[in-house]
Amino acid sequence: MANYADFNLGIYFAGLEGDNPPPYPVTFAGLEAAARERLEHRLFDYVAGGAGDEHTQRGNVSAFERWGIVPRMLSGAAERDLSIELFGHRMPTPLLMSPIGVIGIMTDDEHGDLATAAASASSGVPMVASTLMQDPMEDVAAALGDTPGFFQLYTPNDREVAESFVRRAEAAGFAGIVVTLDTWTLGYRPRDLQHATFPQLRGYCLANYFSDPVFRSRLAVSPEEDPVAATMHWAATFGSPTLTWDDLAWLRGLTDLPLLLKGICHPDDVRRARDGGVDGIYCSNHGGRQAATAPALEMLPGVVDAADGMPVVFDSGPRSGPDIVKALALGATAVGIGRPYGYGAAIGGQAGIEFVLSCLLAEADLTMGLGGYASVADLTRDALVRLG
Numbered sequence: 001m002a003n004y005a006d007f008n009l010g011i012y013f014a015g016l017e018g019d020n021p022p023p024y025p026v027t028f029a030g031l032e033a034a035a036r037e038r039l040e041h042r043l044f045d046y047v048a049g050g051a052g053d054e055h056t057q058r059g060n061v062s063a064f065e066r067w068g069i070v071p072r073m074l075s076g077a078a079e080r081d082l083s084i085e086l087f088g089h090r091m092p093t094p095l096l097m098s099p100i101g102v103i104g105i106m107t108d109d110e111h112g113d114l115a116t117a118a119a120s121a122s123s124g125v126p127m128v129a130s131t132l133m134q135d136p137m138e139d140v141a142a143a144l145g146d147t148p149g150f151f152q153l154y155t156p157n158d159r160e161v162a163e164s165f166v167r168r169a170e171a172a173g174f175a176g177i178v179v180t181l182d183t184w185t186l187g188y189r190p191r192d193l194q195h196a197t198f199p200q201l202r203g204y205c206l207a208n209y210f211s212d213p214v215f216r217s218r219l220a221v222s223p224e225e226d227p228v229a230a231t232m233h234w235a236a237t238f239g240s241p242t243l244t245w246d247d248l249a250w251l252r253g254l255t256d257l258p259l260l261l262k263g264i265c266h267p268d269d270v271r272r273a274r275d276g277g278v279d280g281i282y283c284s285n286h287g288g289r290q291a292a293t294a295p296a297l298e299m300l301p302g303v304v305d306a307a308d309g310m311p312v313v314f315d316s317g318p319r320s321g322p323d324i325v326k327a328l329a330l331g332a333t334a335v336g337i338g339r340p341y342g343y344g345a346a347i348g349g350q351a352g353i354e355f356v357l358s359c360l361l362a363e364a365d366l367t368m369g370l371g372g373y374a375s376v377a378d379l380t381r382d383a384l385v386r387l388g
C-alpha cells in the first residue's frame with residue numbers, strides 16, 4: 001500500500017534527473033511569498049490580511065506551536081491509513097478545502113472555483129464551495145467528479161433566496177450544507193479599508209446570485225443589463241444580522257442533507273446547535289478575518305467534548321502536516337485548509353492546489369509514521385504534550 005509520504009521520494013528521484021526542483025514551494029512561507037509575487041497587490045492583501053492588528057490570525061498559527069506530538073517507537077506504523085468517515089462517506093484523507101469566497105478570481109483564468117473542484121476530484125479532498133463563486137454552483141458541482149462536496153451558505157436576509165440556494169445545491173449534488181454564522185457583517189479589515197477595496201462590491205464572485213431565479217426576480221433589470229444595480233442589491237441583502245438561535249429550526253428545515261454550522265467555538269453554542277438538530281460543527285474563527293481576538297484551536301477540545309460524538313470540522317491556522325495531526329489529536333474529525341490552497345491556486349491553478357495538498361498530506365502522513373501512529377483513530381489527546 002502506498003503512503004502519502006511517497007510524494008517526497010518522487011521529488012528526490014526527479015532531482016536525480018538533473019537540476020529538477022519541485023515546481024512550487026513546499027512550505028507555507030514559500031507559497032505565501034510566491035502568491036504575493038503573482039496576485040494583484042490588493043487581492044493578495046484581501047487574502048493574506050485579516051481583522052484588526054492581525055494578531056488573531058498570527059495567533060491561530062502560533063497556537064499550533066504550543067503542542068508537541070510525542071513519538072512512540074516500535075508501533076508498526078510503516079503503513080498509514082489517513083482515511084476518515086464523514087456523514088456516511090469514506091474520505092481518503094482527513095482534509096477539506098475550506099470555503100474561499102474569492103478563489104474564483106485567484107487563478108489566472110478567473111475560474112478558480114472550477115480549478116478547486118478539479119483538484120478535489122483528483123485528490124479526493126472535498127471542497128467546501130463558497131456562496132461567493134465566480135462560476136455558478138452547478139458548474140462547480142459538475143467538476144467535483146466522485147468526490148463529495150459541500151455547499152457553504154452565507155444566509156442572505158432574503159429567505160427565499162437562501163432557500164433557492166439550498167434547493168440548487170441539493171439538485172447539483174452537494175453532499176452537505178455548511179452555514180457560516182460569523183460573517184453576518186464584515187469584520188474590521190485594515191488592509192482592505194486602506195485600499196478601499198472589497199472584491200464582491202466590484203461585482204466579482206457573485207455568479208450564484210446573478211444566476212439565481214429568485215435573486216433575479218428582485219431586480220428591476222437583469223444583472224447583464226445593469227451589473228452595478230445587481231451588485232448593490234447583493235450588498236443590501238448579503239448578511240443576515242437578525243438571525244438568532246430561534247431561526248435554527250428554519251435553517252434545519254431547509255434540507256435533509258447533513259447540516260453544519262461554521263464559526264462555532266463556544267461549547268454552549270455547540271449544545272444549542274446539537275439540540276437544534278444539526279449534524280456537524282465547523283469550529284473556526286474564519287482565519288482571524290472576522291471577530292478580532294477570537295480564539296480557535298484553544299476552543300477545539302471543549303467543542304469536541306460538547307459535540308459528544310457529532311463530527312467536528314476545524315479550521316483556522318493549519319499550515320503544515322504536523323498542524324493537521326495536532327488538530328486531529330485534539331479531536332477534530334476533519335481539518336479545513338484555507339489560505340495554503342488559495343496560494344496554490346494563485347501560483348499554479350489546479351496543479352498548484354494539488355501540489356499544496358500533496359505536500360500537506362505527505363507531511364501529515366510522515367508525522368504520523370515517525371510518531372508511530374498508523375491511523376487517524378490512533379490520534380488522541382495522549383499523543384500531544386504542551387510545550388513551554
Ligand SMILES: Cc1cc2nc3c(=O)[nH]c(=O)nc-3n(C[C@H](O)[C@H](O)[C@H](O)COP(=O)(O)O)c2cc1C
Pocket residue numbers: 046047048057060098099100101102130131132152180262284285286287288289315316317318337338339340
Ligand atoms: C480570502 C478568504 C476568503 C474566505 N471566504 C470565505 C467564504 O466565502 N465563506 C466562509 O465560510 N469562509 C471563508 N473564509 C474563511 C475560510 O473558510 C477559513 O475559515 C479560513 O481561511 C481559515 O483560516 P486559515 O486559512 O488562516 O487557516 C475565507 C478565508 C479567506 C482567507
